[in-house]
Amino acid sequence: MEPVIRIRNLSKTFGKNGKALHNIDLNVGAGEMVGLIGPSGSGKSTLLRHITGLVRGDQNAGGVQVLGQPMQTDGRLNGNIRQTRARIGYIFQQFNLVNRLSVIENVLTGTLGRIPAWRGTLGYFRDDERALAMESLRRVGMERFAHQRASCLSGGQQQRVAIARALTQQPDVILADEPIASLDPESARCVMDILSDIHQHDGKTVLVTLHQVDYARNYCSRIVALRQGEILFDDKASELTPVLLNQIYGTTSFNEESLPAPRQRLLRPVSGLALGQ
Numbered sequence: 001m002e003p004v005i006r007i008r009n010l011s012k013t014f015g016k017n018g019k020a021l022h023n024i025d026l027n028v029g030a031g032e033m034v035g036l037i038g039p040s041g042s043g044k045s046t047l048l049r050h051i052t053g054l055v056r057g058d059q060n061a062g063g064v065q066v067l068g069q070p071m072q073t074d075g076r077l078n079g080n081i082r083q084t085r086a087r088i089g090y091i092f093q094q095f096n097l098v099n100r101l102s103v104i105e106n107v108l109t110g111t112l113g114r115i116p117a118w119r120g121t122l123g124y125f126r127d128d129e130r131a132l133a134m135e136s137l138r139r140v141g142m143e144r145f146a147h148q149r150a151s152c153l154s155g156g157q158q159q160r161v162a163i164a165r166a167l168t169q170q171p172d173v174i175l176a177d178e179p180i181a182s183l184d185p186e187s188a189r190c191v192m193d194i195l196s197d198i199h200q201h202d203g204k205t206v207l208v209t210l211h212q213v214d215y216a217r218n219y220c221s222r223i224v225a226l227r228q229g230e231i232l233f234d235d236k237a238s239e240l241t242p243v244l245l246n247q248i249y250g251t252t253s254f255n256e257e258s259l260p261a262p263r264q265r266l267l268r269p270v271s272g273l274a275l276g277q
């Protein structure tokens with residue numbers, strides 16, 4: 001079966017900063033949840049941005065396909081990239097909500113890739129679109145905040161709204177770029193539980209970059225590790241040993257004690273979580 005994300009021989013050079021990605025080959029299959037880890041500056045965000053075509057790779061240096069559609073080839077973006085982008089939900093570390101809008105208005109912006117531009121400009125959304133936005137908020141436990149301003153929410157709550165916005169987009173693929181990096185541990189677990197629920201129950205393909213190795217091992221069955229723009233590890237989470245982690249991060253701090261076996265997660269329905277904190 002055609003992979004959902006197919007990256008071939010992708011390289012990226014940023015001027016004086018040098019090569020950020022070196023000959024990356026990566027396939028992500030339908031319904032996988034893959035954790036992308038690696039030290040700061042190893043190229044995780046750059047790789048994610050290439051997948052949606054926010055950044056172009058080097059000339060004559062490979063390409064990216066998503067859902068069977070070319071996003072970019074040899075440093076040129078495909079002309080029809082917008083349609084495929086509409087099928088990719090993107091979750092940012094800093095949430096990227098519009099503070100002056102209400103929560104529900106932010107979530108409704110998830111429909112913009114599918115509705116005529118004039119409706120988006122006038123803020124004219126149909127009842128079924130509003131119902132979908134409310135359902136997405138319910139899914140992340142945020143429906144009772146629908147009419148509050150986004151600026152009134154905590155970081156964890158804002159990230160849940162950002163996930164609801166991505167759900168309203170009805171994407172096939174979710175890319176999450178360090179979605180828990182600025183959250184406290186309880187909010188981080190909550191956000192990862194929601195992503196995991198979307199993956200497990202909706203069968204969405206999820207590629208998530210993470211700084212915290214323990215979250216990656218607990219939530220992702222497959223882990224891809226980058227170091228200096230190259231893939232150093234691509235295997236089951238259970239194969240990621242302290243020795244390998246020390247190589248990936250260039251440290252000696254990982255050992256058996258610091259790396260407990262991935263916990264057996266009992267997936268609870270998201271509505272059953274203490275989400276309203």
Ligand SMILES: Nc1ncnc2c1ncn2[C@@H]1O[C@H](COP(=O)(O)OP(=O)(O)OP(=O)(O)O)[C@@H](O)[C@H]1O
Nearest residue numbers: 014017019020038039040041042043044045046047
């Ligand atoms: N727009 C840019 N212009 C110049 N250099 C860049 C740009 N974006 C990224 N880089 C460089 O590319 C390399 C990879 O950066 P990237 O942000 O992808 O790493 P990362 O693994 O996501 O890091 P972190 O975990 O700290 O977010 C770094 O050396 C960075 O300085």
